[in-house]
Amino acid sequence: MCDGDDEDVDSVEVDFVEVTAVLEEDDGLQFQLPKHHRCACHLLNLVSTVDAAKACSNEAYKKLSRLSPVEIAFLEEYARTMSPLAKALNILQAEIDVQMGWLLPTLTLLISKLDRIRITSRYCKLLVDAIQEGLQQRFGNMLVEPEFIAAAILVPKFKTSWTTDEHIVKLGLDYIKDHLEEETSNQTPVDGSSASEEEDFFASMKSTHGQEGIKQLDGYLACKADNKEILKSFPAVCKLSLKVNTALPASAACERLFSTAGLIFSPRRARMNSKNFENQLLLKLNKKYCHFS
Template identity: 25%
Template sequence: MISFSKISSFNLKRHLKRVHDNQYSKIENHINSYNKKDISQNIKSSSSEKKQSILNFSQKTYEPTKTEGDNAIIDYVIETLVPLSTVDNPSFVKMIKTFSPSAKVMCRQTLIAKIGLRYDKMMDNIIEMLSGVSYVCTTADCWSGFRRSFLGVTAHWIDTKSLQRKSAALALRRVQGKHTFDVLAKMIIDIHKSFKIQNKVIKTITDNGRNFVKAFRMFEDKSSEIDDDFQFVDIDDILNNRAESFDYLPQHSRCACHNLNLVATVDAEKALGDRSFQIVSQSLFQKCQSLWNKQNMSTNMADEIIRKLGKYLICPNSTRWNSYYESMVLLDKMLDEKQKDLDELCDNHGLIRFNSQELKFIKEYSQVMEPMKKALKIEGELHMDMGFLSPTIFKLISKLNELSDLEFCQPLVKSLISGINKRFPNIYNDDNIIAAIVHPAFKLNWEWIKDPKNMELKARLINFLRKQIPDGKIATTSSREPCNDLEDFFGFHEIDYHENNILDRYFLNNDSKITIFEQFHELKNIYIKYNTPLPSSAPVERLFSIAKQVLGEKRGCLLDSNLENLLLLKANKRL
């Protein structure tokens, strides 16, 4: 018997002839005597039993359906901000047909119609979401682009289950004619009504524009402040000439970020009234401006700055006050680490070096404006609650008051504190204090509420809260160290209370996360009510940032309705 491996790579005949030469002739005769017909039949039968499958590479690949293809094109147009006419471009059609030869690309008119249908569906979803919400905050502002003006409105609420803040862009409506207070008031009311939230909006946040301020002053709901025997009637001439009746606007709050920006720019300039501050400040700014201009206008200077200093200098932006602060911080760092290189740069390009007074001024300016930057960053956060407003402003003033050993920038400190007091006159009203008290990040653990001067107000507000929840008395003492930058900014250390009930146990609990309301669910609704408002109108400003991209040079002729559809679909893509 002869055995061999079928997977061997050796030639069997050659092996037999070389190794088994004495047996090879017998084996060859035996093979020749074997019936060739039987071999062919055996091969045929074995091949029929084990037949290798043949891959059909010509098989048709999967192609998306018409609906899937259309939705992909709509997503592409919305996300990439390309003109609507892109779908009629032969190159675009050719690209689509390259991937899917049988695809039929919709025309521009069909695209607009389908975008409109998607917009309607999105609006229905937002209305449905808002129908299950008890408290809503809106932000509003005006924006102009391509010789047209628009009113933008966004909505914000806290989900009752997850306690996460939710947001939606509601509208970007064309404002025809002048932006008068009555026009804006009616538009805001109509937008609230269209989403069925007119009785749910507890506060609307805007900037300090006079038209907005007057609109809310004239049409804000003041029913709670009026005696029951009297009815409030507005006798303004505008209302006498209007046929339609006005509903009321919700409570109004001015944007904290806008106010802080005004403090850091307009109010800070009043420090120039001090002669010593003015001399050093103007001298420093002139030298800095020359250095920034040289960097921007001379490629040789820019290359030398990179080579010697390692990075470009930050040039201030007139629309962002903190860009001047950041430029001073970077310049201060460069002067500390590479002053010789910077002096050499100035000498080589005919610029005047910074003197010792100016160097000290830069350090003092950075030190004074640092708390302003941190406060503005806290208030400008997209998901920041109203409970942060009062503690932030109080801590900001406290940190500025601590800066007493300044040689040049003391007038700047006084101007900032004066500006804050002027622009935040009602910062410690009941709603703001309650929002902070019921917020897990603060409770009673912030300096203003612990000040003996405010004990009467503190007791009154705590008693008010006790009426909102079952049982209540007052608490004992506990303490802890700050565990993050936020707590370090606010200086959280000691808590002081008495006895034991739901509210006091909440105050004594060291948990500063939102998940604490899983344990104290009785306080959850109070937290939602008072912290639903935002301290800032930054979300509507972000909406306008997207609008600038949507209504670009290649889309300047978009119809108002198409602009709103595209903008809101892009802004609400995560809903």
Template identity: 35%
Template sequence: MIVPTSTRWNSFHDALSRISDIPAQDLNTLCTRLDIRAPTEREHLFLKEYCSVLKPLTVALDILQGEDNCYYGTLLPTLETLMSRTLALQNGLSRMTANLPGVIVQAIRTRFAPVLESSEALLAALTLPKFKVRWIVGAERREAARALLIAECRTLPRDEEPANNKNREAAAHSSANENDFFSFDEEEEDAMSISADSEVFEYMRSGSELEVLNRFPRVKAVCMKYNTATPSSAPVERLFSLGGIVLSPRRNRLSDKRFERLLLMRYNRTFCTDVE
């Protein structure tokens, strides 16, 4: 059996899921031996349906609580996929849990309304190669997302433009006399726009590995701008598990900077033997 804990969000679901997986007859036998009331057939059915409906939510929590690849761009695709998978479970449920998927989705939309409407969250997801526009439902929404990324790439400052653009500008300067003779109009902005369009188009056709961003400087710059890693509760909790040891009653007046240095030294004490 699994005992729920307050620090792991999925532990309550895992505990109920373990109980619901036990056949009703075996569960009744176990309850009889433990001298506790056995769940009725209706209660057992409710537990199974409840766990099946909440299963996508637990998977989403595991993804968002992960310590690796915890990019901001993971949030929006995870929420969209979670809502679609939860609504897909409505068919086949009994009257006891028929409204549960809709309630969960409505709660997600209410709680994360700013994120679902955020262009920054959308750009963060678009610039992660494993997502791009694959998670977006509807051709119109995908086209709008591509247009948003192209517009963002066009706004990059000059020092973030790819090197091949600068090489083309140097070649243009070398033939300045010829251009002046023909009195060509300036088309720098159009050339930059076309280059941004082609870069985003090629990026959408590339692979799903994170390393492909090195081939697309503009897209990589947008990714670096919006995909700031946000720490989840699990690694932060482990980091400060020694906080009580460092912040003892005799050290109750430590400054933030001093506390940070002591905490880091406590974790890296095996590497500080020579210093001591």
């Protein structure tokens, strides 16, 4: 087998094809290589090409890149299309200054940006449509949920400026007004005594507390300041804001916690006790607060 087969192998002629000239030749009208060749040649250059775009001018970038003008135009448009989505994900997955009230303003602005991108899009219209469809399927019900709308309105940064839909604003304000009345009407007397059945029966005639809550809401909405400190000036509004804005809109923080825990509790540390593991996890996640001399 050895001698005969070696002769057959040696006698096989291999044709080498030089593709450098084909890659450099480009009229911008079509791709010069079939898909499997194009993928093999361009995937290795994709990361370096994107990095080169940041460091080089457009003309220098085109000379250095092996991508055709059509491919470059597609990548640039793809980056512009995905940029708002990436920024929205970073906002919603943050761990600081993000409450449930950030969800709808972020989604609403993202949808608005994608609508504008689609108008001028040449290659990525189907991608924009797919993202829009996914957002509607996942968050469509939340976009009209009164509690989530109220949570957004009760974040001083947004109030009612994040949407131009009057129906959406009305849903949120109605929810706030109803719950402000509940919060104020359920307050116990200052001396701690409970109201009698007779007083409770005629409580609806006394709308003083409800009107006070509405006044605070009107004052909050009219205030031009957008920092959290203004909530202290409106106790009823502040209390309701804390109630509807406690939960985070994403589980990214928990996922990062489990990821960090997995890195610490490696096979070589299998004998680590729970107390030591917990301490190391806390130190790892809070290292910016730790100062060691």
